[in-house]
Amino acid sequence: MSTTTPAPPAERTSLWLAGTTGAVALWFALYSLLQPLSDRLAALLPLARPGRLADAAAFFVYETPKVLMLLTLVVFAMGIVRSFFSPERTRVVLAGRREGLGNIAAAALGTVTPFCSCSAVPMFLGFVSAGVPLGVTFSFLIAAPMVNEVALGLLFALIGWRVALAYFAFGLLIAIVSGWVIGRLHLEAWLEPWVRELRSAAAQIPASPLTPADRIKAGLEAVQDIVGKVWLWVAAGIAVGAFIHGFVPAGVLAAIMGRGTWWSVPAAVLIGIPMYSNAAGIVPVVEALLGKGAALGTTLAFMMSVVALSLPETIILRKVLTLRLIAVFIGVVGSGILAVGFLFNLIF
Amino acid sequence: MKRVKLLGSGCKRCQTAAEMVEAEAGRLGIAIELEKVTDLAAIAAYGIAATPGIVIDGKVVHAGGLPRPEDVARWLAN
Numbered sequence: 001m002s003t004t005t006p007a008p009p010a011e012r013t014s015l016w017l018a019g020t021t022g023a024v025a026l027w028f029a030l031y032s033l034l035q036p037l038s039d040r041l042a043a044l045l046p047l048a049r050p051g052r053l054a055d056a057a058a059f060f061v062y063e064t065p066k067v068l069m070l071l072t073l074v075v076f077a078m079g080i081v082r083s084f085f086s087p088e089r090t091r092v093v094l095a096g097r098r099e100g101l102g103n104i105a106a107a108a109l110g111t112v113t114p115f116c117s118c119s120a121v122p123m124f125l126g127f128v129s130a131g132v133p134l135g136v137t138f139s140f141l142i143a144a145p146m147v148n149e150v151a152l153g154l155l156f157a158l159i160g161w162r163v164a165l166a167y168f169a170f171g172l173l174i175a176i177v178s179g180w181v182i183g184r185l186h187l188e189a190w191l192e193p194w195v196r197e198l199r200s201a202a203a204q205i206p207a208s209p210l211t212p213a214d215r216i217k218a219g220l221e222a223v224q225d226i227v228g229k230v231w232l233w234v235a236a237g238i239a240v241g242a243f244i245h246g247f248v249p250a251g252v253l254a255a256i257m258g259r260g261t262w263w264s265v266p267a268a269v270l271i272g273i274p275m276y277s278n279a280a281g282i283v284p285v286v287e288a289l290l291g292k293g294a295a296l297g298t299t300l301a302f303m304m305s306v307v308a309l310s311l312p313e314t315i316i317l318r319k320v321l322t323l324r325l326i327a328v329f330i331g332v333v334g335s336g337i338l339a340v341g342f343l344f345n346l347i348f
Numbered sequence: 349m350k351r352v353k354l355l356g357s358g359c360k361r362c363q364t365a366a367e368m369v370e371a372e373a374g375r376l377g378i379a380i381e382l383e384k385v386t387d388l389a390a391i392a393a394y395g396i397a398a399t400p401g402i403v404i405d406g407k408v409v410h411a412g413g414l415p416r417p418e419d420v421a422r423w424l425a426n
Contacts, residue, residue, distance in 0.1 A: 203394055204408075
């Protein structure tokens with residue numbers, strides 16, 4: 001069928017695997033040299049030492065490549081993981097699931113299924129029309145944008161694994177509980193009428209099996225796609241962070257965003273909901289806020305509401321949901337984020 | 349003449365997929381009639397859960413993400 005004769009698949013596969021192993025080894029070598037290399041680079045800058053500007057510059061010169069390298073590795077690995085999942089298969093797994101277990105499965109699958117906010121509505125329709133319960137669909141749609149490798153990778157790289165793990169666990173919990181609550185409320189009548197009537201059999205799509213080389217390519221595509229899109233955000237975020245590190249006195253934010261100010265959590269959520277930024281832009285800011293005395297719960301609540309709820313997203317969802325259902329969606333998820341914020345301020 | 353439908357609400361990937369189908373058809377010398385379906389209800393009626401979707405002569409052959417060029421060629425040739 002094909003006009004060219006491709007190389008034997010086995011040979012191509014071993015070539016790809018060897019290339020990937022080499023690239024990962026190179027990554028680790030470069031990463032271990034990052035501190036001395038960036039020190040030398042920072043020393044070349046004509047700045048007064050010791051000085052605040054020199055500190056800020058050194059911070060920027062080290063953090064930017066570090067974060068971008070970690071992000072590249074995480075996105076590459078997740079690109080390969082995601083190649084084992086597809087919205088079609090996730091839908092088959094979730095169709096007809098009962099609530100409870102269904103919400104847990106949906107939130108978990110939301111973290112690994114390829115997802116793009118531009119196809120959120122087709123996905124919503126595809127799920128609901130094929131018999132995935134509404135609450136289970138919401139668990140998926142809440143987890144997918146909120147708990148992703150960019151958010152987790154950046155939290156890990158900039159703040160540490162404890163905070164990344166906490167974000168992961170509580171992000172999943174919010175998705176599970178919010179979806180379950182929406183399901184319990186039985187709001188199917190609040191879908192747009194044409195959506196309620198939509199019933200379609202899931203299409204039978206003949207599978208084209210992926211080779212290991214295809215999966216590595218999927219990882220590379222993810223890097224090109226995601227890192228290519230967010231690197232500027234990361235650099236800008238770290239630049240702001242570097243400035244705050246060097247110039248804003250410690251503890252200045254404690255009075256506004258500290259643990260003692262109870263109203264700071266609802267204020268952070270209310271400010272965060274209409275805002276939209278991808279995780280790449282928000283994590284460096286979160287890191288800077290934490291460094292200057294903001295409480296962890298308040299800061300995470302801010303990040304979660306920026307990433308999980310946004311004005312553009314609700315405008316897209318308005319095509320399939322009535323305003324009442326959108327209000328419930330925002331109310332339930334917002335309350336969950338609020339609870340997590342208060343809880344974290346209490347614990348940490 | 350193959351009747352190809354591209355299901356997608358106008359995202360960048362849908363555009364790329366449409367160009368890919370046209371390129372492969374041109375390379376193989378297969379005459380196609382390409383139609384872009386952007387209506388959400390119509391897309392959902394095909395039973396797919398992710399865009400872009402590709403329908404050839406009434407049969408869904410692909411849903412979600414960019415297809416591989418060799419797969420596109422295979423679908424068109426069959």
